[in-house]
Each structure stands twice: as structure tokens, then as C-alpha cells.
Amino acid sequence: MNLMSTAARRSFARRHRLVLLLAVLLPGLAQADAVTDWNTTAWQAATAAGAPPIQTRVNAITHLAIHDALNSIEPRYEPYAGTHPAVRGASPEAAVATAAYMTLSITVPSQAAALETTYDTYLAGLSCPAAYPSCVSDGIAVGAAAAEAILALRANDGAATPHAPYAAPLLPGVYQPTPPNFAAPLFGNWGKVKPFALGRVTQFGAGPSPLMNLRSGTYRRDYQEVMAVGSAAVRGAPQNVDSYESRAARYWAGGGANANAIAQQVVAGRGLDLWQHARLFALMNMAQADASFGLFEGKYRYLFWRPVTAIQAAGNAQWLPYLVTPPYPDYASGLSGLTASAMEVLRRLLGTDALPYTLSAAGIERHFDTLSQAEHEAAMSRVYAGIHFRTACMDGLKQGNKIGNYVVRHYLRPRRR
Incomplete structure (x- = not known):
């Protein structure tokens, strides 16, 4: 299926000719790393697509296109949607930029104009060696082919209708809309979206859990804990607002869970090349997308109530609660699972858990010595925020780890020489 209209193709061709002219007039402004540059552009643009579940799909599509474009030019790793003809000497940077620009323009159409400016400026900074005078044009061609392939593959994956009407009986333990706005529950259909890597969306799914038995010790402990530590009155009190728990709650909810920003900090200075960066970001974002599908499938299968309702x-x-409860069921925690899936990919690819990083979010700077430390704090931050039971967070973490491990083991593997 071709997702680009004839008019869109003509427009792209006109910009292509203009950019090539600018590249001749303004050579030599090459960027440090095309993959990390466009990774930043991608996750920033994706925020305009919607809530984090939507963003995970956008980022996965974009980075899989980047990966396939590079491995069409030089096949180092297995492709995802296939390889495409590439002329010798084709610019990897032009291929990366085009793959990212085209996928983002389709998946985040509200950002198309801004992306066009970024893309044109980026390509205008590239130049070609004398031996390959058409390198930029050739790179554009392979990037476009990679983008069209992954867009076609995901065209009817179920993501077009992420929400569903919600009705449930007013019974103990059953999810109901939460204060202060009692907003309609979101992402009821997200668990029906076709996974990128998993054989089925329920693969590695969490639960059922003793938490769901309101007479169990697990439920009583979790209930007492979140009531005590996640209360707005407690966390927001002047003596507690700068406590570890309050800061952790605000940090992770306010951007600390941005896996792409974390990954950029982790890989900085490690000497990875374009192909290695592309593979890492593709696997990580693919794992996060599949984690989001799986976690929402579980949320709407178990329909477990949130702490504030209980x-x-x-x-x-x-x-x-200290922070506003998101409008969907408790079990299992989305932020916990998404963070854990990304951390597991980084661990597996880089061979260690000891990957220190420092990242600021919500006006708070945090340093972590290991990825395990970070993902555990991310999970517990939802208890401190008063919006999740502990078991929902820890089970989400485990589910995310399993998905990340599976994705690395089965996709984009090194080609045999």
C-alpha cells in the first residue's frame, strides 16, 4: 500500500530539487550524528501526536525506517521491513534524514511544516565527495523507500481507533473514572493494535495478581501503603514537598521517563556509529511500543480500580492522590512497563546494567548509577504519586523487562559475515 498521494510525491520531489541546489551552494555543514539528531527531532515531534502510548508507535515507525535505510546502504544488521536498492556512495545522513522526515510527516501531520523546514535545512548542510556527486540524491531515494515500506506495513495496524466507549458495573475493585474531572477512560482499544515484535499482544502479559483479591494480604499492604505515602495532603505538605518521594513522583511524571533522552545520555561518548545507534533506537522504541500495547490490553482485561477510587x-x-490519576485502569503500570522495556534493551545491547546517566525533568536533576536503580525508582514514583498500587508497578516493570529482552533476542540481529 502506498501512503503518499501523487500530490505529496510531487511536493517532495520539488523540495528535493531545491535542497540539492542549496547543498551545492552551502556545503560542509554536516551534523555530528544523523541518528541522534533525528532521534531528538522524532521524540519532540511525537509529543504532538498525543499521549505516551501514541508516541511510542510514532517513534518505533521512525526508527525502524532509519534502521532499514542504513542497512540498505550497508547491510550490517537484519532489516525489519526489508532492504531497498541503494546506489554505491549514497549518503547515510541523507537516508536517515529522509526516512525520519517522511515517517514523521505522515504519523504527526500537525508537525509537517516544521519538519519540512528542519529537513531542508539539514540536507542543505550535507555535501558529496567528488567520486559520488549524487550522494545526497541517492541517500534520499533509499530513505524514502525505507519510510514507505514501514508506513505501508503499519497502515492498518489498529492504531487509528485507540479509544473505545467504557461502561462497567459499580462494584468493588472495578475501575471507574477518577477525580477531579472524572474523564472518560482512554486507550480502550490500544491493546488491540498489532505488535511490532511480539507474536501476540498478550505475550509476557502481567497477571492475574493477588492484588485483585480485595481480601488478600497483597491488596491490604498495597492499599495501606499508597494511602499513606501517595496522599496529596502528605506529599504536598510544606515539609514534604522537597522530600525524595515527592521529587521522584514529579520527576518521572514530568519527563524523567523519556527513554530516548535517557538513551542519548547513556550512549554519549561510547563511540557507537550510525548503524549501531540506529539499531539501538529502533529496538528500544519497538520494545516500548509493544509494551504499551501489552500493558493496555491488561488494563482493560482486568479493569482494576485506582487507589483514589478504592x-x-x-x-x-x-x-x-498527589498527582492526577491518568484516565485508565490501574493494572499494570504503563510508565513502569515502558521504562523497564527501554532499560532492558539498553542493558542487553551495551552488556551491563552499570550505565550511569544524569537527566533533568520537571525542574529536577537526577543521577542514576545503574539502569536498575532508575527503573525501580520510576516504578515506585507512581506509588508516591498516589496513582498506582505497588504490585501494579512491579508487575509492569517485570512485563517491560521481558518484552525488551525478547525484542533484542529476535530482531535486527547482526548479519553473518
Whole structure:
């Protein structure tokens, strides 16, 4: 299926000719690393596509196109959607830029104009050696082919209708819309989207859990914990607002879980080349997308209530969580699972858990010595925020780790020499 209209193709061709002219007039402004440059552009553009689940799909499509474009020019790793004809000397940078630009323009159409400016400026900074005078044009061709292939593959994957009407009985343990706005639940169909890597969306799914038995010790412990540590009255009190727990809750909810930003910090200075960066970002974003599908399938299969509903139903009508509860069921935690899937990919590819990084979010700078430390804090931050039971967070973490491990073991593997 060809997702580009004839008009879009003509427009792309006109810009292509203009960019090639600018490249002749303004040579030599090459960027340091095309993959990390366009990774930043991708995750920033993806925020305009919608909530984090939507963003994971956008980022996966973009980085798989980048990976396949590079491995069409020089086949080092297995492709995802296939390889494409590449002329000798084709510019890898032009291929990366085109693959990213084309996929993002289709998946985040609201950003198409800004992306066009970024793309044109980027290509204008490239130049060709005398031996390959058409290198930019040749790179554009292979990048476009890679983008069209992955877009066609994902054209009817179920993502077009992410939400579904919600109705559930008013029973103990069953999810209901939460204060303060009691917004309609979102992403009821997200668990039906076709996975990128998993054989089925329920593969590695969490649960069922003792948490869902309201008479179990697990439920009683989790209930008492989140009521005590996740209360808005406790966390927001002047003496607690700068506590470790309050800062962790705000940090991870406010951007600390940006896996692409984390990965850029982790890989900086490690000497990875374009192909290695492309593979890493493709695998990581593919794992996050599949984790999002799997986690939402579980959320709407178990329909387990959120702490605020449980606590208010027990008679504490004034209790509110420190942060606003997202509009979907509790089990298992999305942020925990998404973070864990990304951390597992980084661990597997780089061969160690000891990958220190420092990242600022929500006005807070945090340093982590290991990825395990970071993913555990990410999971517990949702308890401190008052929006998840501990078991939902830890089971989400385990589910994410399993998905990340599977993706690395089965996709984009090194080619045999």
C-alpha cells in the first residue's frame, strides 16, 4: 500500500530539487550524528501526536525506517521491513534524514511544516565527495523507500481507533473514572493494535495478581501503603514537598521517563556509529511500543480500580492522590512497563546494567548509577504519586523487562559475515 498521494510525491520531489541546489551552494555543514539528531527531532515531534502510548508507535515507525535505510546502504544488521536498492556512495545522513522526515510527516501531520523546514535545512548542510556527486540524491531515494515500506506495513495496524466507549458495573475493585474531572477512560482499544515484535499482544502479559483479591494480604499492604505515602495532603505538605518521594513522583511524571533522552545520555561518548545507534533506537522504541500495547490490553482485561477510587469507597472521601490519576485502569503500570522495556534493551545491547546517566525533568536533576536503580525508582514514583498500587508497578516493570529482552533476542540481529 502506498501512503503518499501523487500530490505529496510531487511536493517532495520539488523540495528535493531545491535542497540539492542549496547543498551545492552551502556545503560542509554536516551534523555530528544523523541518528541522534533525528532521534531528538522524532521524540519532540511525537509529543504532538498525543499521549505516551501514541508516541511510542510514532517513534518505533521512525526508527525502524532509519534502521532499514542504513542497512540498505550497508547491510550490517537484519532489516525489519526489508532492504531497498541503494546506489554505491549514497549518503547515510541523507537516508536517515529522509526516512525520519517522511515517517514523521505522515504519523504527526500537525508537525509537517516544521519538519519540512528542519529537513531542508539539514540536507542543505550535507555535501558529496567528488567520486559520488549524487550522494545526497541517492541517500534520499533509499530513505524514502525505507519510510514507505514501514508506513505501508503499519497502515492498518489498529492504531487509528485507540479509544473505545467504557461502561462497567459499580462494584468493588472495578475501575471507574477518577477525580477531579472524572474523564472518560482512554486507550480502550490500544491493546488491540498489532505488535511490532511480539507474536501476540498478550505475550509476557502481567497477571492475574493477588492484588485483585480485595481480601488478600497483597491488596491490604498495597492499599495501606499508597494511602499513606501517595496522599496529596502528605506529599504536598510544606515539609514534604522537597522530600525524595515527592521529587521522584514529579520527576518521572514530568519527563524523567523519556527513554530516548535517557538513551542519548547513556550512549554519549561510547563511540557507537550510525548503524549501531540506529539499531539501538529502533529496538528500544519497538520494545516500548509493544509494551504499551501489552500493558493496555491488561488494563482493560482486568479493569482494576485506582487507589483514589478504592480509598474514597472505603469512607475516606477527602483523600486525593498527589498527582492526577491518568484516565485508565490501574493494572499494570504503563510508565513502569515502558521504562523497564527501554532499560532492558539498553542493558542487553551495551552488556551491563552499570550505565550511569544524569537527566533533568520537571525542574529536577537526577543521577542514576545503574539502569536498575532508575527503573525501580520510576516504578515506585507512581506509588508516591498516589496513582498506582505497588504490585501494579512491579508487575509492569517485570512485563517491560521481558518484552525488551525478547525484542533484542529476535530482531535486527547482526548479519553473518
